[in-house]
Amino acid sequence: MTKVLLVVNPSSGGEKAKDFQEMAKEKLAQHFEEVIVKHTEKAGDASDFAKEAAKEHYEAVFVMGGDGTVNEGISGLAEEEYRPKFGFFPLGTVNDLARALNMPLDPEEAIQSLDLTKTKSLDIGKINDNYFMNVVAVGTIPQAVNETTVEEKTKLGKFAYAISAFKNLAANQSYNFKVELDGVEKEIESSTVLIGLTNSIGGFEQLLPEAKVSDGLLHFLYLKDSNLLESLQTLPSLLTGVDESNNRVGYHQVKEVKVSIVDSEETLKVNVDGDEGDELPVEVKVLPSHLQVYA
Structure with a gap:
């Protein structure tokens, strides 16, 4: 049966x-x-x-x-x-x-x-000992998402996130991250880091236009900003979609990512699929075609 x-x-x-x-x-x-x-x-x-x-x-x-x-x-x-x-x-x-x-x-x-x-293959992500289907994010914008209330989300929908994000960007907070992309280490300064599995992030469906649900890749994106003006200058790239690095954003397609914060005294929690997750450091990897999904 x-x-x-x-x-x-x-x-x-x-x-x-x-x-x-x-x-x-x-x-x-x-x-x-x-x-x-x-x-x-x-x-x-x-x-x-x-x-x-x-x-x-x-x-x-x-x-x-x-x-x-x-x-x-x-x-x-x-x-x-x-x-x-x-x-x-x-x-x-x-x-x-x-x-x-x-x-x-x-x-x-x-x-x-x-x-x-009919079903189709679906990649899922693993972050430390947990799983996600869409995005891991850390920094100013994800912190805003963590702080968005249920009442705000019910009233304003996805725009509740955008409003909170803009308020937090105005606070002009950036972080020094150490990242490892498929084994290659680098340090970056950024207000926000995203690791996406799909094209739709926070309801904005063209943010990562190259991301497919079964491409076997993580799409690593970070803002190259250290002040409010630079943060605002990244917005056109985000609104039109990011498919390569430029002088405003960094973009890499990888299979494994490690993210930590350089200042060991500072603590920062990630956001996983819209909910608060672990504190840094985190290890993230993709599990290709791990599920069959009805769509």
Whole structure:
């Protein structure tokens, strides 16, 4: 009997997840013989549910929620020897993976248009002992994302991040980082470092135009700024997309990255798929074509 798990975060999408649950269940029942529905109640539940489904050899695992719930679902499957096919219904503020896969952002449309006969390969990233599907970021802009409240995100969507980022840039904070790109060390001064897996970062879909969901690469981007004027001068490059280094931004395609801060007295936390992550230093690598995803 083919079984699918549907993990629903009832607090996602302005608490509208339950409105779409039955619709999604009916859609999945057209293809799978048994649909099991579980609701998350706390952080880590989606990951635990996905891990359990992998151990029981479910055919597929779907999650319904925002980027954090999608990250948890992927993280739960990442270390398992048998990994079910993965799918999701976007209910978040940004929905970067949905954007990268050209999925409809409207939940009802995403459910109705889902083709359960087709999957595609999906790279995922590993940062220290955790996993991500979209981006690791550190510095001024990511710190702003960490500080953005749920109320701001609900009211302003992805622009809440942009507003917070601009406020933090005005504080004119830059850092001296030591990075290792595929074994090559260098020191950089920057307000913000991004390590992306997909073209969509923070809802801005052309930031990394060369990034594909299954290219087997990390896309390492940093701003070459040490003051507010230089930060503002990087904006045109970011808005039009970065596919090579220039005098405003640095860009490299790599498979492994290590990032630390030169001043050992200073502490700085990364942001992983929109949520606060570990303190520096971190080690990041790509796991090529690690999952099969419905899209």
